[in-house]
Amino acid sequence: MATPLTADSLVAALRAEGVTVVEHDGWRTHNRAGHGAWGPVNGVIIHHTVTSGTASSVKMCYDGRSDLPGPLCHGVIAKDGTVYLVGNGRANHAGSGDGDVLEAVVEERATLPAPNENNTDGNVHFYGFECINLGDGKDPWPDVQLEAMVRASAALCRAHGWSARSVIGHKEWTNQKVDPKGFAMADFRSRVEARLGEKPASSAGSTPKPSTPTYQPFPGVAWFKKNPKSPIVTAMGKRLVANGCSAYKSGPGPQWSDADRASYAKWQRKLGYTGTSADGWPGAKSWAALKVPYTS
Structure with a gap:
């Protein structure tokens, strides 16, 4: 349980983890304030966009859809590993999910219960990353994209003192969703865990260029x-x-x-x-x- 990061702290944490960050115009004040609480935060949810193309995907996640106003996440992670920040505060990404899952995330349990209820507002408690992928199980996940997803997740975990068990997939939050599709969340958490075992690329107070790691990150x-x-x-x-x-x-x-x-x-x-x-x-x-x- 933690207070959400400020916009400056979020950018610094991501860049310190070696992530390439692009700040979308207006993202720092773009949120769903007035439509529910934002925080305390407890973890990170990973999604796939069911879209292709960087510019159009970022625009959709910033603007939202006709049935769901934006922002639809906090950051969009492109195929080339770039993280586009589109929202700061409450975002329409998690929706309703299982309170038992939230309790397991808060307690950082090794095993999550299967979600079978939608009784808790996830937009209060989770950061969200939408990752560009068609979500058909065939669209590939380039390792540079997966590595950026790992680093972005690790950046938030490191900033809040969380373990990799604070990172879940949307399908682990609710039985109404199947994302992310194409890789196992257990393997993804193993990569985040390995990343958290390394020192960050630099101190969180600077804005470094992404660094080349000494050792190969675990591919899963x-x-x-x-x-x-x-x-x-x-x-x-x-x-x-x-x-x-x-x-x-x-x-x-x-x-x-x-x-x-x-x-x-x-x-x-x-x-x-x-x-x-x-x-x-x-x-x-x-x-x-x-x-x-x-x-x-």
């Missing part, structure tokens, strides 16, 4: 299960070899393979994991311990 379990071909996989494999956890016959390469999974399982066992916790699918904590060099 779902990313690996899609059989990726990426320099990240090669960099991971080299770190596994360096730590004596190789199951490779000819060395690591960019294509995720059974050898990568077997090698990672060796790494998990080396860290003391057993059973299904050592199944070869990377997790946030074991990934952070591996210290995979950042790959652009």
Whole structure:
């Protein structure tokens, strides 16, 4: 439970986390004041826009729709990772949701209850980020966009002293919504948790340029299960070899393979994991311990 950030504090927190911020004209005074309370705040809700195109998506989230006045969130996160701030204060993004879920977020429980009631005004308690995606399960989530979503969430958690458990998806707030679609919120929270384990890019009182991280942020379990071909996989494999956890016959390469999974399982066992916790699918904590060099 916390007092909402001021506009200046919000911008500073985002930029300190290495986020590229664009301030939409008028966002600092754009809100739904007079239509309900704003705060105390308890967490962050992630949405998808069901739109494409940056300019049109930002305009819609600022202006609203014929059936719902704007702002429809606090920030719009584009495919290129830019965060466009469109509202400051109460916004029409969360709507009614389950009070039991709010209680779990406040207590930062490891498991959220399934939402089955719409008895609580979420616009009072949550910051909202609308992330540009068609929401059809096919439109890709570029890693630069996911990383910006992670950093924006972590910025608010860091500013308020929250853990990653204070970040939820709209579909976790109410059974009337399916967003965000295309990645698992548990994996997303793991990435936020890993990010919170790092120092921010700079002090919150300055306006730095985004920094390049030393180590590769955790891409999420779902990313690996899609059989990726990426320099990240090669960099991971080299770190596994360096730590004596190789199951490779000819060395690591960019294509995720059974050898990568077997090698990672060796790494998990080396860290003391057993059973299904050592199944070869990377997790946030074991990934952070591996210290995979950042790959652009």
